[in-house]
Amino acid sequence: MSSFTPYTYFQCPCTEASLPNHRNPSQEEPSSSDDDRTFDPRAPRANYSLYPLEHLFYCEDCHQIRCPRCVLDEIVTWYCPNCLFEVPSSSVKAEGNRCTRSCFQCPVCIAPLSVSSLEAPPTGLGYEYAPQNGPFVLNCGYCSWSSKETGIEFEKPNGIFAQLARVKNGGEPILTAKERKKDRERKRDFSGTSAEKEREETPEVEIPREPLDPNEKLDPESQFSNLKAFYQGQLAEASPASALGFTGDYGYGSPGALSRIMGLYTGSTAFDKKVKAKAGTMREAQDALEGLQLTTISEEEEALTKLRTEGWHCTSSASQRAEFLNTNAQFITELRPVAYLLRTKRSKRCRTCRHILSKPESKVSTIRFRIRLVALNYIPSISIKPLQPTSSASSLLQPMRPVQFLLTFKNPLFDSVKVTLATPTKTPGRFASKVTVLCPQFEVGANTDAWDEALREGTGEKRRTKAEASEGQHQAEAGKVWERGRNWVSVVVEVVPASLHIGGPEFLKNEEMKDDEGPLKEDEDVCEIPVFVRVEWEADAAHDESGLGGGGSKEKDVREKRELAYWCVLGVGRIAKV
Amino acid sequence: MSSKRASMMPPAPKPPTSLSSSLVIAEHASLTGTKLITLGSNTVIHPRSKLSSAYAPITIGNSCIISERSQIGIQNEPDEEEADPVVIEDGVIIEVGAVVEGKRIGEGSVIEVNAKVGRGAVLGKHCKIGPLCEVAEGEVLPDYTVLFGNGMRRIDNSGVEDLKMKMVARQVEVLRKLIPSKIAKFQ
Numbered sequence: 083m084s085s086f087t088p089y090t091y092f093q094c095p096c097t098e099a100s101l102p103n104h105r106n107p108s109q110e111e112p113s114s115s116d117d118d119r120t121f122d123p124r125a126p127r128a129n130y131s132l133y134p135l136e137h138l139f140y141c142e143d144c145h146q147i148r149c150p151r152c153v154l155d156e157i158v159t160w161y162c163p164n165c166l167f168e169v170p171s172s173s174v175k176a177e178g179n180r181c182t183r184s185c186f187q188c189p190v191c192i193a194p195l196s197v198s199s200l201e202a203p204p205t206g207l208g209y210e211y212a213p214q215n216g217p218f219v220l221n222c223g224y225c226s227w228s229s230k231e232t233g234i235e236f237e238k239p240n241g242i243f244a245q246l247a248r249v250k251n252g253g254e255p256i257l258t259a260k261e262r263k264k265d266r267e268r269k270r271d272f273s274g275t276s277a278e279k280e281r282e283e284t285p286e287v288e289i290p291r292e293p294l295d296p297n298e299k300l301d302p303e304s305q306f307s308n309l310k311a312f313y314q315g316q317l318a319e320a321s322p323a324s325a326l327g328f329t330g331d332y333g334y335g336s337p338g339a340l341s342r343i344m345g346l347y348t349g350s351t352a353f354d355k356k357v358k359a360k361a362g363t364m365r366e367a368q369d370a371l372e373g374l375q376l377t378t379i380s381e382e383e384e385a386l387t388k389l390r391t392e393g394w395h396c397t398s399s400a401s402q403r404a405e406f407l408n409t410n411a412q413f414i415t416e417l418r419p420v421a422y423l424l425r426t427k428r429s430k431r432c433r434t435c436r437h438i439l440s441k442p443e444s445k446v447s448t449i450r451f452r453i454r455l456v457a458l459n460y461i462p463s464i465s466i467k468p469l470q471p472t473s474s475a476s477s478l479l480q481p482m483r484p485v486q487f488l489l490t491f492k493n494p495l496f497d498s499v500k501v502t503l504a505t506p507t508k509t510p511g512r513f514a515s516k517v518t519v520l521c522p523q524f525e526v527g528a529n530t531d532a533w534d535e536a537l538r539e540g541t542g543e544k545r546r547t548k549a550e551a552s553e554g555q556h557q558a559e560a561g562k563v564w565e566r567g568r569n570w571v572s573v574v575v576e577v578v579p580a581s582l583h584i585g586g587p588e589f590l591k592n593e594e595m596k597d598d599e600g601p602l603k604e605d606e607d608v609c610e611i612p613v614f615v616r617v618e619w620e621a622d623a624a625h626d627e628s629g630l631g632g633g634g635s636k637e638k639d640v641r642e643k644r645e646l647a648y649w650c651v652l653g654v655g656r657i658a659k660v
Numbered sequence: 661m662s663s664k665r666a667s668m669m670p671p672a673p674k675p676p677t678s679l680s681s682s683l684v685i686a687e688h689a690s691l692t693g694t695k696l697i698t699l700g701s702n703t704v705i706h707p708r709s710k711l712s713s714a715y716a717p718i719t720i721g722n723s724c725i726i727s728e729r730s731q732i733g734i735q736n737e738p739d740e741e742e743a744d745p746v747v748i749e750d751g752v753i754i755e756v757g758a759v760v761e762g763k764r765i766g767e768g769s770v771i772e773v774n775a776k777v778g779r780g781a782v783l784g785k786h787c788k789i790g791p792l793c794e795v796a797e798g799e800v801l802p803d804y805t806v807l808f809g810n811g812m813r814r815i816d817n818s819g820v821e822d823l824k825m826k827m828v829a830r831q832v833e834v835l836r837k838l839i840p841s842k843i844a845k846f847q
Contacts, residue, residue: 191809202826219818225808226788228818395814414814 085477086608086656088466088487091132092457093121093649094149096433121612121649122510132651135464138457139439141432147457147648153430153439160424161446164194168446169424180421184242186220189402189417193224197239200230214239220419232415243421251416256301300370302410309373316364385412429453461617462491462499462526466652469564469574478658479609481581487654492570493526499619500525503573505611512598513580513657515609520560521573529569579609579657607657616647675713677846680722684835687842689726693733700724700750704835709754716743721750721767723825723832730771731759734779744780751828755791762795766803768825775807786821 122128130151139148160169164185173182186195198221199214217235220242221228229235233252236245250256300308367374388396398411405420429441441453469486479485493499503522508514565572584599620641675691678698686707691697693713699705700722708728711718715734726732732754734743744763751768754760755775762777766785771777775789778796784803789795793807801807804816 190814191812200820200823202823221818224790225812225814226806226816226818227814228816228820230818230820231816 088655089653090135090464090466091651092135092138092147093131093651094133094138094147094152095648096131096149096152120506120510121614123610123612123651124511135458135461139430140455140457140460141435141437141439142455143435143437144432145644145646147461148432148439152433154433155428155430158427158429158442158444159446160426162422163425164422166446174424179424181424182243182421184240185422186242186419187422188222188225188227189405189408189420190227190414191222191225193222195220195222195419197242199239200235229419232417246419250301251418257304300375305373305375308371309367312367312372388413459494461646462493462501464650464652465490466654477655479579479655480658481579484576484578487575487577488564488572489575489652490570490572491526493529495619496528496530497619497621498525498528499617502616504614509609509611511606513582513606515580516578517611518576519573520576521563524563524571524573526571527569532568577609577611577654582607582657582659607659609654609657611652611654613650613652614647615650616645618643618645620644674846679843679847681843683843684839684841685843685846686839687845691846702832704832704839706839717745719745720748721752723750723829724748724752724754725828725831725835726754727756729757730754734761735759751825753828768821786816788816
């Protein structure tokens with residue numbers, strides 16, 4: 083069995099409607115409801131509200147813990163993780179969220195590709211300054227894939243993205259969307275009706291290009307652009323613009339059409355006739371120029387013969403095809419280099435008060451934060467370690483044998499805090515372990531300067547250190563703090579792990595056990611203790627709230643009482659199966 | 661006071677060697693064993709690289725680069741019959757910490773950092789064994805095989821072998837300037 087590391091998770095109050103500090107005492111019966119509200123770390127919903135302290139924020143305005151679920155993300159910058167180029171959001175909208183410079187990932191093994199020349203490097207005097215001349219290829223340093231394998235070479239070593247967009251695997255040029263549009267128009271004119279237009283076009287100097295093949299093989303992008311153009315044309319024809327420039331009321335995508343679709347099942351037949359009449363005017367794409375790709379038998383046969391001759395190794399794997407560009411690539415030779423996906427830097431806001439909780443520096447190369455209100459700086463951290471170090475090989479908890487754990491609370495605040503702990507006497511779940519916090523109430527010192535503390539020590543402040551503790555007291559004592567430092571306090575928790583025995587005498591079983599006598603489930607042997615932590619401290623009166631009031635000078639000295647209460651879950655260990 | 665304690669043992673006997681005069685071999689390279697070690701011309705042996713011919717002879721071709729902490733030769737005693745000699749052909753790069761016990765390493769191959777080539781394995785020409793990859797004992801890899809990642813392999817058809825060989829030659833030229841050669845120590 084793998085070793086178990088004790089953990090502490092904090093519950094963010096955002097998921098709980100019956101939040102302890104939001105509760106309204108007038109509505110509830112005092113005694114019984116308290117027990118009901120014991121936080122159950124095993125409840126299926128608990129997974130969504132428990133976080134390690136490091137993942138949490140603290141909103142200074144709401145005085146509340148904020149988890150990744152109750153913050154709003156805002157994108158500060160887009161950047162390429164490979165070249166660290168900051169991409170303006172306008173060009174992200176226009177060109178998509180991939181790096182449009184020369185950053186590519188290997189389609190075979192996702193390592194970054196580098197551009198290199200196929201020519202031998204220049205030699206002789208001053209060769210460092212001599213320019214490399216092409217052709218250039220993309221090269222993977224890890225699996226030594228090269229774009230030459232798929233027949234792609236470049237003329238220039240920079241602006242690879244633009245160059246790659248113009249060439250197919252195998253080296254044939256790709257028609258750009260613009261050229262395609264032109265061709266489409268030309269084709270429509272040839273096949274079409276207006277002889278005048280044809281006459282208009284003839285004087286234009288056009289690059290002689292063979293007419294587009296209606297059965298040509300399209301790459302996904304041009305297929306998409308063809309399809310889009312075709313259906314846009316269809317839509318425009320289906321709903322001719324009125325004189326005012328508005329499309330007709332029954333056009334596709336109009337409010338009328340939407341309400342008709344909504345009414346399909348409720349049986350409103352008012353529009354049905356019109357719909358049928360309209361539907362006749364739409365047709366589907368018929369050839370490659372309109373974005374239809376037919377699979378021909380010869381293609382399939384080609385693929386089959388290729389499989390037969392080159393074997394399994396020439397096919398692409400599922401993970402390679404998962405990339406957007408390579409969805410249809412059956413063979414390794416059809417794979418294309420993948421441009422790097424852009425990354426973002428995000429700032430986070432509190433959902434309730436819109437206060438910024440975290441804001442990174444917008445420059446890509448810096449990793450500093452302008453604002454960073456992390457919970458780690460506001461609420462005491464809790465660490466767990468066993469009181470008696472177990473040297474034995476099994477780190478498992480022995481059922482029915484009391485174990486003591488040290489909980490160390492470390493205060494990050496500059497004021498001393500009062501901590502109150504509350505635990506249910508038995509952990510929730512089928513296997514109820516008994517839990518006792520020996521010292522449920524204590525004060526943790528302020529996080530002052532370590533040097534100040536050292537000087538104060540000289541003046542003879544009484545502080546119980548570990549040495550003293552080991553002199554006098556070997557046994558943890560109820561109501562007493564085990565150990566205390568400058569800004570930390572350790573208290574002892576005693577746990578009597580439950581037995582994982584399923585069957586047994588009826589009187590030993592708790593309710594849940596009676597309900598479910600199935601075999602041990604996954605992780606049910608982990609002893610998790612819900613702890614309700616209440617932290618109280620006196621802070622300087624906040625400038626934002628009370629400071630704004632009238633008597634400013636008077637209130638400067640006023641200390642404001644703060645309190646924060648939240649559930650934690652302590653995972654102390656696995657219980658041994660006997 | 662010298663901090664180094666000299667060994668009381670007599671130095672181990674030098675293995676018989678056949679060294680090319682244009683070889684670059686660092687003083688701190690270690691050649692051990694009892695069988696013949698042949699090193700070709702223009703080959704670079706980095707300091708702290710270990711060539712052990714205790715169980716089988718080693719032959720290294722021309723223009724090879726053997727990096728530091730790499731181990732060439734059969735490392736521990738063969739079970740029954742005599743182990744196959746280790747032959748490394750021309751233009752092979754053996755990176756830092758690689759262990760090579762193979763029977764034949766084909767021309768222009770690259771054994772990357774901390775990779776392993778098992779005993780009796782045969783690598784074709786221009787193979788590349790990725791970092792931390794392993795070639796099993798007795799395995800035969802065809803020419804242009806690339807081993808990478810978690811046991812993935814492919815055949816490289818990029819056709820830039822000539823260019824790579826030229827680059828190896830240039831790398832050797834640079835290393836020749838950087839590493840002082842002490843052939844005499846090993847002859």
